[in-house]
Amino acid sequence: MVIFMTAKDVGLLGLRIKELRKEKGLRQSELATTLHVSQQAVGSWETGRTVPGADTLNVLADYFNVTTDYLLGRDGKEENSTDTKDLSEIMNSIMTYNGKELNQHDKDVVEGLISAYLNNKE
Known part of the structure; x- marks a missing residue:
């Protein structure tokens, strides 16, 4: 296969x-x-x-x-699914990064950085 x-x-x-x-x-x-x-x-x-x-x-x-x-990074849904998740939903589901546990403050900082980056894109 x-x-x-x-x-x-x-x-x-x-x-x-x-x-x-x-x-x-x-x-x-x-x-x-x-x-x-x-x-x-x-x-x-x-x-x-x-x-x-x-x-x-x-x-x-x-x-x-x-x-x-x-x-493989699949969640069981069809690959062409139109179902999307908001960044805040994704951040709340993340528990670790590189094996280190993330607390709520860490998640808020990362979400803020991503939001600032996306808001400043062309």
């Missing part, structure tokens, strides 16, 4: 693998040993240089107790 992904999707997949690995307190080498792959393979997934195959994606989902849709 071949998985076609955009650069954005590949980056999100890598970010999710890295965050889940860190939540478990694992080094790349430890995850690699568990999955029977090289540490370089895990590093390549996390940086978006490569993507795991479909079988490995299933193993990752099972290991981290998440769905493959979650790993």
